Every structure is written in structure tokens, then in C-alpha cells.
Amino acid sequence: MVPASNLISSANPLTHALVLQFLESNNYKNTLAEFRKEANEIIENNPKLFDELPSKPLTAIVQDYILEEVRNEVEKLDLVKSKIDDDLYTPETTIYPRYICETFSQIHSSNILTVRTQNILLTNYNDNDFETVSIPMIITGSADKSIKFTSLLTGDIHNVCDVHKGGVLAIDFHPIYTNVMLSASMDGSVALIDSSTMEVKQMFKDHNKSVVRAKFSPDGAMFFTASYDHTLNIYSLGSSSTPTQSLCILPDSSYLIVGIRDSNYLHYVNLQNTKSKPQYFHYFEITKHNMNANGDDWVSFTAMDIIASPNNGGKYLLVATDDENGRIIMFKTFNTTNYDEGVTSSTLIQLANFYDIPSPESSPISSSPSIPVATDFSRKFTNPRLLWHSSGKYFYACGVDAYPRVYSIESKRLVEKLKGHACNNDDSKMCNSESDNDKLSGHSDVVRGMWYDEERDLLITCGFDKSVKIWGSDELCRELMKDLKEGGEQKRILFMRRNTIV
Incomplete structure (x- = not known):
């Protein structure tokens, strides 16, 4: 144990290092020069500390302090009750996808903007008979205006869909009629497409700017589109005027949760309590929930992406922000704080803050100067994305640079950056290497989309390096690589023998 006297004596140099880091990151050049001059003795006496600045910046420490102060002021809201519930994660789960096992770099010649997988039913003519097979596909949307369907197993492109002009x-798929695909484009159009035949079932042109989000409700009764034209559209299968930035639907389809550019509120749209009006329009009840822990209306960040927890009915929300420290906030979805007896405010409870800072106990996380990395200023212009692992114990984040990040819910820290280099040693274990010549390397440009x-x-x-990367856990990665090497060619020949899709 470190003596208390040593900790106290190190507090002064650490405080100076935090201030220096803050001045540097905010480009306060004149103040920084004066500070270095007046604090010269402390800087010279602690070279290691000032050569390797603190991993947690001053602004992150202040944010954590404010959060703790609010917790202490709120009646009955102590650390025990505000901790993340046990049902959020599975403690015994320690394996998650983090090893690169395949790269597809020939699908598109332009930036790949979105990716997901789906089992697609295809009808082929084989041995003088029609045969319907389910093939696991990688579906990608690109800046080249196309949607492509690529076999997850062989890498063969089975179909190309060119219905958009941007x-x-x-891309999303209907949860019940799994062949129905929803796609959205920079040209403002939205399409419903039969993914088995590539037939366009319906085209919507209700937006006049890029449509950045398009999702089905989990029950399949509705779908939602959000656009840079400042509108959120809700379509019933069988409007609003807000500049929507992000949205998610709770697993039971009860609420649509919307984040808006330059707003400190999340907007909850009640999908179960609607009032029908003439001409098939519905009016939804909308409530606002403040994301600021102290309940004020200061806008210090925008909710860039929102995802609900996967294994407890969406009891928790993760919100990615454009904060300069890469801040990701975990909220209770519905619980609000009580500032006055008998009066419930609309301020969401913050359970945890995650920052783009590696955990001290994690393996070293390095970055290459050749990989684009967002600066504090440029974070305002990034499009971060979040993704839960099914265990609920980990989540992924991307959109800042070429490295998908892995965060631990339990430790509330960044535990890994997926560089993706793979190597095989004598016992066939996968590992991360620094070999620039390794074929199975990670992305070389900004990661734009993820799918679990x-x-x-x-x-x-997928990303701006025009490639799709497949990541697996230790054993799964080896099995998939072995299958691709030993059986991939035979399966590719088998598919080649089959006639084109009917």
C-alpha cells in the first residue's frame, strides 16, 4: 500500500500536469506559456509525469465530481441504489469478438457507410429442381449508391441493389418478414425492398435531405426515419419538425427515444398511446427528459447515438456524445430524480460515464500515427456509433478513428482498441501483432458502421477504407479461418454451379 504522505505529496505535481494538459488541449497558447514559465520547477522535478500526461483529463474529473455531488444531494439516491443492476451483465461472460478473422476488401470501390448480416432466402435451380436455401449474407450500403449482398462464408457477391441516387x-430488416429490407439514402429516399428478388415494394420520398436513420420497431408494426431536413417520420405498416440526430426503439416497441442536435434533452415518443386523426395521421404523446445531471439547460454535448440494453427489456440507455473526451453516458431509461418531495423531475439518472481513456489495468493500447485520429475539435464533426454485446457486459464504440473500442460495463472503463492484427504461433492462438504486412489487419481509416x-x-x-472486417472470439475465429481455408473453395464452386437466382 502506498503511504498517505506519498499520495499527498504527489497531488501537487499531478494537479499541475492536469492543468497543463487542459491548457494544451484547449489551445490556450499565451496562458500555457506563462504557466510553463511559472511552474518550471515542478515540471523539471517530475519529468516522467509531464512527459506522459495523465490518462484522465481535467474535464473528465470535473464531470465525475459534478455527478457525485448530484448523487449526494438527491434523497435516497446513494451509490448502492444507483449502481448498475446485476441483470445488466452476465458476470461469467469474458469472451467477446475482438480478433480479426476475415477481411473483404473487394465489395465496394467507395466508402462503406453501413453494414449488417442477415440470413437471406434464395431460390436456385439445382439438380433439375428448385431449391430454397438460407445463406448468411453481409449486407453493405456504400457511397457508390449501391447495396450489396455478400456471402459471409465465401465472400461471393450474390446480388446488387441500385435503387437510390445517393x-x-x-439498412434494416423486418423482424417478422425477414426478407423485407428497409434502406435509406443521402438522396432523401427510403425504400422497402424484397431482399430475395430485389423487387422494390415501395419508395418513399417524404424527406428533402439525407436520411440518416431508418429502423423497424421490434414488433414490426412501424418503421421510423430521421433526416437532416429536421424531420422524424413515423410510418405505420397496414411528423415532427425537430433536427433529429439519433434514435432507438425499446425492445417492447413501447417508446421511440430521439436525440436532437444541440439539445440536452432526450425525447420519448409513446408509441402505445396515440390519437387517430383523419387521413390516417396519428398524434403521439412526447415527453422530454433532461440528460444534464444537475437538471439545468446548458447544452454541452449532443446525443449522437442511443442504444437500449439488450437483455433486460431496454432498462438502460447508452448515449454517445460529441464531448471532447469521448464521453458515453449510461442512463436508467425511465427512472428520474426527485429534487422536491412529491415532485418528480424530468432529469434522467446517470449511472456511469465512460471516457475514451484506457483502463490502467488493461493491456497497453497504442495507436499508429498513420491512422486518422479525431482531435478534440473534430469530435464535433464525427458520427460515433454504439453496439451492445449480447451478454450486456461489454459494448463497442466507433466513428472517431480506425479503431473500434471495447468498454466494460463492470469496470466502467475502455478495455481495448481493436487494431485487429492477427498472428498464428505454434499453439495456433490468435494474438494482436504490430506487423504492417499482416493480411488480417484492422481498418486503415475511420470505422463508419458496426453490426453484432x-x-x-x-x-x-465497415469504414472509409472500403473494407468489411469480421471479428470473432479466440476459438470461433480459428474455426472460421480454418473453414474458409479448407472448405471455402469447394463451397464457392458449389455456388458457382447453381443457376442465377429465380
Whole structure:
């Protein structure tokens, strides 16, 4: 144990290091020069501390302090009750996709903007008979305006869909009629497409700017589109005027939760309590929930992406922000704080703050100067994305640079950056290496989209390097690589023998 006297004596140099880091990151050049001059003795006496500045910046420490102060002021809201419930994660789960096992770099010649997997039913003519097969596909939307269907197993492109006149920004599939695909484009159009035949069932042109989000409700009764034209559209299968930035639907389809650019509120749209009006329009009850822990209306960040927890009915929300420290906030979805007896405010309870800072106990996390990394200023212009692992114990974040990040819910820290280099040693274990010549390397440009394939426990990523990366856990990664090497060619020949899709 470190003596208390040593900790106290180190507090002064650490405080100076935090201030210096703050002045540097905010480009206060004149003040920084004066500070270095007046604090010269402390800087010279602690070279290691000032050469390797603190991993947690001053602004993050202040944010944590404010959060703790609010917790202490709120009646009955102590650390025990505000901790993340045990049902959020599975403690025994320690394996998650983090090893690169395949790269597809020939699908698109332009930036890949969105990716996901889906089992697609295809009808082929084989041995003088029609045969329907289910093929696991990687579905990608690109800046080249196309949607492509690529076999997850062989890498063969089975189909190309060219229905949009702009880059494809979002893709989703109906939860019940799994062949029905929803796609959204930079040209403002939204399409419903039969993914088995590529037939366009319906085209919507209700937006006049890029449609950045398009999602089905989990029950399949509705779908939602959000656009840079400041509108959120809700379509019933069988409007609003807000500049929507992010949205998510709770697993039971009860609420649509919307984040708005330059707003400190999340807007909850009650999908179960609607009032019908003439011409098939519905009016939804909307409530606002403040994301600021102290309940004020200061806008210090925007909710860039929102996801609900996967294994407890969406009891918790993760919100990615454009904060300069890469701040990601975990909220209770519905619980609000009580500042006055008998009066419930609309301020969401913050359970945890995650920052883009590696955990001290995690393996070293390095970055290459050749990889684009967002600066504090440029975070305002990034499009971060979040993704839960099915266990609920980990989540992924991307959109800042070429490295998908892995965060631990239990430790509330960043535990890994997926560089993706793979190597095989004598015992066939996968590991991360620094070899620039390694074929199975991670992304070389900004990661734009992610998808978690729960059926196969795979992480699928895409980005501005025009490639799709498949990530697996230790053993799964080896099995998939072995299958591709030993059986991939035979399966590719088998598919080649089959006639084109009917």
C-alpha cells in the first residue's frame, strides 16, 4: 500500500500536469506559456509525469465530481441504489469478438457507410429442381449508391441493389418478414425492398435531405426515419419538425427515444398511446427528459447515438456524445430524480460515464500515427456509433478513428482498441501483432458502421477504407479461418454451379 504522505505529496505535481494538459488541449497558447514559465520547477522535478500526461483529463474529473455531488444531494439516491443492476451483465461472460478473422476488401470501390448480416432466402435451380436455401449474407450500403449482398462464408457477391441516387446510410430488416429490407439514402429516399428478388415494394420520398436513420420497431408494426431536413417520420405498416440526430426503439416497441442536435434533452415518443386523426395521421404523446445531471439547460454535448440494453427489456440507455473526451453516458431509461418531495423531475439518472481513456489495468493500447485520429475539435464533426454485446457486459464504440473500442460495463472503463492484427504461433492462438504486412489487419481509416451477429457471435465492421472486417472470439475465429481455408473453395464452386437466382 502506498503511504498517505506519498499520495499527498504527489497531488501537487499531478494537479499541475492536469492543468497543463487542459491548457494544451484547449489551445490556450499565451496562458500555457506563462504557466510553463511559472511552474518550471515542478515540471523539471517530475519529468516522467509531464512527459506522459495523465490518462484522465481535467474535464473528465470535473464531470465525475459534478455527478457525485448530484448523487449526494438527491434523497435516497446513494451509490448502492444507483449502481448498475446485476441483470445488466452476465458476470461469467469474458469472451467477446475482438480478433480479426476475415477481411473483404473487394465489395465496394467507395466508402462503406453501413453494414449488417442477415440470413437471406434464395431460390436456385439445382439438380433439375428448385431449391430454397438460407445463406448468411453481409449486407453493405456504400457511397457508390449501391447495396450489396455478400456471402459471409465465401465472400461471393450474390446480388446488387441500385435503387437510390445517393449513398446508402442505413439498412434494416423486418423482424417478422425477414426478407423485407428497409434502406435509406443521402438522396432523401427510403425504400422497402424484397431482399430475395430485389423487387422494390415501395419508395418513399417524404424527406428533402439525407436520411440518416431508418429502423423497424421490434414488433414490426412501424418503421421510423430521421433526416437532416429536421424531420422524424413515423410510418405505420397496414411528423415532427425537430433536427433529429439519433434514435432507438425499446425492445417492447413501447417508446421511440430521439436525440436532437444541440439539445440536452432526450425525447420519448409513446408509441402505445396515440390519437387517430383523419387521413390516417396519428398524434403521439412526447415527453422530454433532461440528460444534464444537475437538471439545468446548458447544452454541452449532443446525443449522437442511443442504444437500449439488450437483455433486460431496454432498462438502460447508452448515449454517445460529441464531448471532447469521448464521453458515453449510461442512463436508467425511465427512472428520474426527485429534487422536491412529491415532485418528480424530468432529469434522467446517470449511472456511469465512460471516457475514451484506457483502463490502467488493461493491456497497453497504442495507436499508429498513420491512422486518422479525431482531435478534440473534430469530435464535433464525427458520427460515433454504439453496439451492445449480447451478454450486456461489454459494448463497442466507433466513428472517431480506425479503431473500434471495447468498454466494460463492470469496470466502467475502455478495455481495448481493436487494431485487429492477427498472428498464428505454434499453439495456433490468435494474438494482436504490430506487423504492417499482416493480411488480417484492422481498418486503415475511420470505422463508419458496426453490426453484432448474435447467432455466430461475430462483430462486423465497415469504414472509409472500403473494407468489411469480421471479428470473432479466440476459438470461433480459428474455426472460421480454418473453414474458409479448407472448405471455402469447394463451397464457392458449389455456388458457382447453381443457376442465377429465380
